[in-house]
Amino acid sequence: MTERASVVLSGGQDSTTCLYWAIERFGRENVEAVTFDYGQRHRIELDCARVVSRDAGIRQTELSIDTFEQLGGNALTDDDMEVAEGGDGELPTTFVPGRNLVFLTFAAAHAWQRGISNIVTGVAQTDYSGYPDCRQETIDALSQALQLGMDRAFVIYTPLMNLSKMETVLLAESLGAIDTMAQTHTCYEGQRPPCGQCPACLLRAKGFAEAGIIDPLVAL
Amino acid sequence: MTERASVVLSGGQDSTTCLYWAIERFGRENVEAVTFDYGQRHRIELDCARVVSRDAGIRQTELSIDTFEQLGGNALTDDDMEVAEGGDGELPTTFVPGRNLVFLTFAAAHAWQRGISNIVTGVAQTDYSGYPDCRQETIDALSQALQLGMDRAFVIYTPLMNLSKMETVLLAESLGAIDTMAQTHTCYEGQRPPCGQCPACLLRAKGFAEAGIIDPLVAL
Numbered sequence: 406m407t408e409r410a411s412v413v414l415s416g417g418q419d420s421t422t423c424l425y426w427a428i429e430r431f432g433r434e435n436v437e438a439v440t441f442d443y444g445q446r447h448r449i450e451l452d453c454a455r456v457v458s459r460d461a462g463i464r465q466t467e468l469s470i471d472t473f474e475q476l477g478g479n480a481l482t483d484d485d486m487e488v489a490e491g492g493d494g495e496l497p498t499t500f501v502p503g504r505n506l507v508f509l510t511f512a513a514a515h516a517w518q519r520g521i522s523n524i525v526t527g528v529a530q531t532d533y534s535g536y537p538d539c540r541q542e543t544i545d546a547l548s549q550a551l552q553l554g555m556d557r558a559f560v561i562y563t564p565l566m567n568l569s570k571m572e573t574v575l576l577a578e579s580l581g582a583i584d585t586m587a588q589t590h591t592c593y594e595g596q597r598p599p600c601g602q603c604p605a606c607l608l609r610a611k612g613f614a615e616a617g618i619i620d621p622l623v624a625l
Numbered sequence: 626m627t628e629r630a631s632v633v634l635s636g637g638q639d640s641t642t643c644l645y646w647a648i649e650r651f652g653r654e655n656v657e658a659v660t661f662d663y664g665q666r667h668r669i670e671l672d673c674a675r676v677v678s679r680d681a682g683i684r685q686t687e688l689s690i691d692t693f694e695q696l697g698g699n700a701l702t703d704d705d706m707e708v709a710e711g712g713d714g715e716l717p718t719t720f721v722p723g724r725n726l727v728f729l730t731f732a733a734a735h736a737w738q739r740g741i742s743n744i745v746t747g748v749a750q751t752d753y754s755g756y757p758d759c760r761q762e763t764i765d766a767l768s769q770a771l772q773l774g775m776d777r778a779f780v781i782y783t784p785l786m787n788l789s790k791m792e793t794v795l796l797a798e799s800l801g802a803i804d805t806m807a808q809t810h811t812c813y814e815g816q817r818p819p820c821g822q823c824p825a826c827l828l829r830a831k832g833f834a835e836a837g838i839i840d841p842l843v844a845l
Contacts, residue, residue, distance in 0.1 A: 471691045472731055478738050503734035506774045507727060511692055514723035518698050538774035546770035553766055554726045554758035 407435055410523035410562070411516045413508055414438035414465065416453030418589045418609060419527030419565055422573055424461055425582040426564045427525045437464040437521075439512050443504070444474035447595035456588045468511060473501055505538040506547055513551045513559055522559055529565040529573070541566050570612025578618060587621035598623060627655055630743035630782070631736045633728055634658035634685065636673030638809045638829060639747030639785055642793055644681055645802035646784045647745045657684040657741075659732050663724070664694035667815035676808045688731060693721055725758040726767055733771045733779055742779055749785040749793070761786050790832025798838060807841035818843060 410431045414420045427436045440454040451467070458465035505528060512524050528539040537543060541563065548561045565573050577583055591609045592599035599606045599622065613620040630651045634640045647656045660674040671687070678685035725748060732744050748759040757763060761783065768781045785793050797803055811829045812819035819826045819842065833840040 468692050468695050472688050475688050476731075476734055476738060501734075502737040502775050503730045503771075506730045506770060507734075510723045510726045510730060511696075514696055514721075514727075517722040518696060537776040540773065543770060543773040546766055546773055550726060550763060550766035550770050551723075553760065553763040555722050556757040 407432075408523060409435040409437075409519075409521045410525055411512055411519070411521050412436060412438045412525040413512050413527070414440050414454050414458065415527070416440065416450040416455075416457060416590050417527070418577075418586060418591050419529065419573060420454075421457050421585060421589045422577045422580070422582060423525050423527040423562075423564055424457065424463070425577065425580040425585070427562075428461065428463070429580055431523070433462060437466070437519075439515050440465060440467045441508050441511070442467060442469040443501075443508075444471065447590065447592075449595060449597055450590045453588055453590040457585060460585060460588065466515060468515065470507065470511065472507075473504065476502070500536060503538070505536075506543075509544075509547055509561065510551065513555060513557075516559070517555050517557055522557060523562060524559060525562045525564065527565050528563055529568060531567055531569050569615075570608055571615035574612045574616035574618055578616070583618060584621060587624075589622065591622075627652075628743060629655040629657075629739075629741045630745055631732055631739070631741050632656060632658045632745040633732050633747070634660050634674050634678065635747070636660065636670040636675075636677060636810050637747070638797075638806060638811050639749065639793060640674075641677050641805055641809045642797045642800070642802060643745050643747040643782075643784055644677065644683070645797065645800040645805070647782075648681065648683070649800055651743070653682060657686070657739075659735050660685060660687045661728055661731070662687055662689040663721075663728075664691065667810065667812075669815060669817060670810045673808055673810040677805060680805060680808065686735060688735065690727065690731065692727075693724065696722070720756060723758070725756075726763075729764075729767055729781065730771065733775060733777075736779070737775050737777055742777060743782060744779060745782045745784065747785050748783055749788060751787055751789050789835075790828055791835035794832045794836035794838055798836070803838060804841060807844075809842065811842075 408431055410427045412424045412427050414424055424438060438458050442451055509526060516524055530540045544561055544563055548559060551559045577586060591605045593603040593605045594600040628651055630647045632644045632647050634644055644658060658678050662671055729746060736744055750760045764781055764783055768779060771779050788796060797806060811825045813823035813825045814820040
């Protein structure tokens, strides 16, 4: 049986890199993407995910999740909350409790229906901004829950888990995906070209700088 | 610190029994319920959950999840699919992949925001209709994922896990919750009074019969 894979594609730098990683590993015709509209303030992310999928020539499914907005209390779906990094022992205001767990569970449910067992996600525990749902041990536990809960031998791939942002940029380069980075979105302020000041922009800029590669998004 | 608990309340017999179990264990003032509107065909379930919560005098939060309808492919959200039990090695058409995993993850996210660490769910592996997400080992793995993914020492209580339907009825009786069962919904056909023919009705009837207790819903 041909192995097929579904990539959780947000339209950001990391998940786009993962899409190209999956294409190299599984073959373009065996890869598809799933994108979640969870009420993110910055709708530009969804546009980016569509453009990236189209350019890559892969099937993309967009699923909406209206629940996070109802839960509220985070800066990614609430217009009136400011982006702030967490202090000592505090989570940043951009933490959406359960977000990656729900994304991966719905990605698995969608994959289940399409007969796909491999799921690829761009979470990374290096350089991570204090999100506990990006850690390998969280993914391992969830992977177990998904396998048992849907009776399917899912494998969750996390190609970026232990890469620094610099290494992620170098990986994208080795996959021929640097040009595509012009179509991705990272900025927490929702700006394009990016604001260059928010934690997400700074992390991205640091990665490109250390890799010695010009970010085509900034060069726009 | 007073321990508080959130009960995943569907409006059915099992989750209603769990609500009364939680009230006995944690105290009425420390218990609340969360109900999911996931596009279930039988909207009567939501009405039942509201009435049960009101009668019990506890706070109830209703959260909608629009994603399962988009996924489709199951008899609980698709009008045009028939309820059918699974054959050899097959899952029943009422299996919604990821449903309990998503419910518990959103229940945990909601609990996280409200400073609650105890979650109660009515899943049961005895008499279970072939749903892999109702098994204890699935719940254990998910519990681990939720704890790690949200950095909170969640405890998931499954008071019905190893009870037969008869024992669940006897538990409800010991909790003084039999009268309330008149307000619950079980029937896969969405009928009230219940159809008495579908797998869910038959299972419920068997439980009451073996317990030697008259189901107040059927006696209506």
